[in-house]
Amino acid sequence: MKNNEFLKRVLDHNKVVLENTLNAVTIAQEKGQQLAEQILEKATFIQKEVKEINQRWLSEVKEARENIKETLLKGHEQLTTIVTNE
Numbered sequence: 001m002k003n004n005e006f007l008k009r010v011l012d013h014n015k016v017v018l019e020n021t022l023n024a025v026t027i028a029q030e031k032g033q034q035l036a037e038q039i040l041e042k043a044t045f046i047q048k049e050v051k052e053i054n055q056r057w058l059s060e061v062k063e064a065r066e067n068i069k070e071t072l073l074k075g076h077e078q079l080t081t082i083v084t085n086e
Contacts, residue, residue: 007083015076022069029065033058 036058040051 004083008080011076011080011083015073015080018072018076022072025065026069029061033062 036054040046040054
């Protein structure tokens with residue numbers, strides 16, 4: 001097996017691991033968000049402004065996660081291109 005072929009297989013495996021990890025993080029974050037929303041919905045003593053701040057924060061976290069995911073996958077794609085074109 002050529003070195004480039006071996007590296008491609010390793011990178012393919014790493015991509016699967018990366019995608020599975022990102023999916024697990026996404027699921028955990030979504031469940032956490034659902035829990036936070038349920039708690040805030042039932043907590044009548046919490047001010048409306050605090051609930052709005054929490055919603056904005058959860059949206060920012062979700063957006064950041066998506067940006068990280070996109071960056072990691074793009075980096076992996078670039079690395080794969082470099083390795084396979086040598």
